[in-house]
Amino acid sequence: MADQEVKLLGVWASPFSKRVEIALKMKGISYEYVAQDLSNKSPELLKYNPIHKKVPVLVHNGKPICESLVILEYIDETWKSGPSILPKDPYARAMARFWAKFIDDKCFPSIWKIRKSQGEEEREKAIEEAKEQLAILENELKGKKFFSGDEIGLVDIAANFIALWVGVVQELVGVELLTKEKFPRLCEWSDDYLNSSIIKETLPAKDELLDRFRAMFQRTD
């Protein structure tokens, strides 16, 4: 289980890649970062993730693991050093998995849909849907600093795109989603999350993301 030969195939602007970087740093694992260009996929990416051809891919001693949430669980089960990413109690673990899945299946697509929407009516509908999902997360934060309790855990890491990328979508699309008035707990969580040391050193600056996504948002694909 030694942390020899740990390699991460990632994209710096991807919230999914960043999940894995955060987990590796939380556990204090040294790794080689191999930046990927998704517009020109590398032989290494195609070899290690032939099915989805996506980042992130963690390669541990030559063996690839794909899908960011699967990787986070793998890291937690393989390296026992450092803080736990998932709680110990089976029910708390189930809840963490439920919320991480909710973020991936419901929140992320609903927010992304805003950008893809065509015309005023479709956009308004997409915004309403996204707000409904965010309201569910807002409620889940009741009485807690982080989704995982007092410390950052699986759900917080899974939600990192809400802490940072949502602001980018807001600015580029020109919508108001995550306001202090409507989502005070999520906004506070976002501040606490982005200001914690490992997160701050791992996530990119918002301006860099704005530059990166501006070009993409201007295209119609």
Added chain:
Amino acid sequence: MADQEVKLLGVWASPFSKRVEIALKMKGISYEYVAQDLSNKSPELLKYNPIHKKVPVLVHNGKPICESLVILEYIDETWKSGPSILPKDPYARAMARFWAKFIDDKCFPSIWKIRKSQGEEEREKAIEEAKEQLAILENELKGKKFFSGDEIGLVDIAANFIALWVGVVQELVGVELLTKEKFPRLCEWSDDYLNSSIIKETLPAKDELLDRFRAMFQRTD
């Protein structure tokens, strides 16, 4: 962790509900089955799964767990008796999670899309897509009796709709998907799976499913 008060809210014709029934039976856990009518959702379902309002929901000592794959992991972590649903080794666990997710995210929607497709061209495209996903699973079975190896595990249980429900879709829609010529390993797996004792006693008869889905498939929703 005693198996007092284990309740399953389910629908008999749902492959997702059946996953949980199979896991509970594998572990030898007594449980109360509470059949749900999704066209008229019960106060109990809405109370225990207010977010998705779907089956299955496992209620253990009053605490609900939703999402079938999350429930399977919870069962495996809570009841150590009986065979393991996930392997012990972290890499093998990651692979099991990867494939279960692949089945839910790729195979299930692609097969369901065949039924939803409108017109010849769209249907042909949907069939091709579904076959591509099935070919990936076919390849994964190389040299193995079950997806999990010699014994049934997480991926097999996750794939139970391929063993039984795909045949129902085939018959009702009038397509050929899972043929012995094209998918010999998946067909053999399906036979072995459906003939193993717990699966045989848990899954419904194909004719009952045909009757159940025929009405649904005739509607245009």
